[in-house]
Amino acid sequence: MDRILKSGGVWLDNQRVYSRDTVILSGKTLKVFISPTQDVRYVLPDYSVVDETVDWIVVLKPRGLSTVPDRACERFNLTAAVESYLKTKGIGYVPTAISRLDLMVGGIVIFPKHKLAEKRLFEMMRTHQIVKRYRMKISRPVEGCIKNVVLPVDFNRKAIVCDHGKPSRTIFIRDQRFDNEWVAIPVTGRRHQIRLHAATVLSPILGDTMYGGRRASEFGLTATGLNFNWDGHRVRVRFSGPVDSIRQVEGAIVGPGVQPVPE
Numbered sequence: 001m002d003r004i005l006k007s008g009g010v011w012l013d014n015q016r017v018y019s020r021d022t023v024i025l026s027g028k029t030l031k032v033f034i035s036p037t038q039d040v041r042y043v044l045p046d047y048s049v050v051d052e053t054v055d056w057i058v059v060l061k062p063r064g065l066s067t068v069p070d071r072a073c074e075r076f077n078l079t080a081a082v083e084s085y086l087k088t089k090g091i092g093y094v095p096t097a098i099s100r101l102d103l104m105v106g107g108i109v110i111f112p113k114h115k116l117a118e119k120r121l122f123e124m125m126r127t128h129q130i131v132k133r134y135r136m137k138i139s140r141p142v143e144g145c146i147k148n149v150v151l152p153v154d155f156n157r158k159a160i161v162c163d164h165g166k167p168s169r170t171i172f173i174r175d176q177r178f179d180n181e182w183v184a185i186p187v188t189g190r191r192h193q194i195r196l197h198a199a200t201v202l203s204p205i206l207g208d209t210m211y212g213g214r215r216a217s218e219f220g221l222t223a224t225g226l227n228f229n230w231d232g233h234r235v236r237v238r239f240s241g242p243v244d245s246i247r248q249v250e251g252a253i254v255g256p257g258v259q260p261v262p263e
Contacts (some may be wrong), residue, residue: 008074036071106243107223133225
């Protein structure tokens with residue numbers, strides 16, 4: 001039980017509980033979440049830092065790792081790993097991911113390194129001043145080279161196209177060097193937007209069974225690029241290499257950067 005408490009897996013109503021001595025009053029709800037991730041933590045490998053300034057850091061997220069804490073564990077996620085990395089640099093700041101990736105999507109994520117940068121980056125994201133770029137593998141061949149998809153998106157357990165949804169736009173550009181590979185540039189940032197737009201107009205993403213994609217060993221969507229202006233300079237971050245994967249094997253969490261929790 002101590003292991004579950006320390007990992008943040010015990011909740012009293014909507015707050016985590018860390019002590020056995022917590023008093024539970026009548027009418028309160030206690031929930032306990034158990035996960036193999038409570039035995040491990042994620043530490044940034046050296047090669048996962050793609051770019052860094054005094055204001056922000058861009059890191060690689062492996063497939064299978066959450067960007068943010070989940071209900072069972074608050075230390076096995078990318079945000080906790082970045083916070084630990086900043087502490088090694090003498091920076092006592094709890095970062096917030098400016099762009100989040102779905103669990104099975106790997107690639108680059110940008111984090112601020114202080115509060116002022118956080119406010120600036122979130123405002124830039126809200127006003128579409130940060131251009132995100134993804135590499136996408138689809139399940140079947142599609143004609144054409146450029147697709148400008150404008151479809152309203154709503155979300156209820158999964159994304160759907162509907163008249164009352166939020167305006168959403170994604171630009172798809174064929175990568176002619178490879179079969180069935182496209183570049184996806186989301187102009188808006190709705191949840192599962194790229195996945196739904198691809199499945200609706202092009203083809204489901206490889207491995208994206210939620211939206212009709214064929215099963216595959218890896219999910220066919222990777223965050224590969226960021227473009228924005230910062231202090232008068234144009235910033236262009238690109239990543240083109242392979243992305244690590246974290247998996248559960250026989251009940252154990254394995255993958256680069258996965259370490260046992262210190263006693």
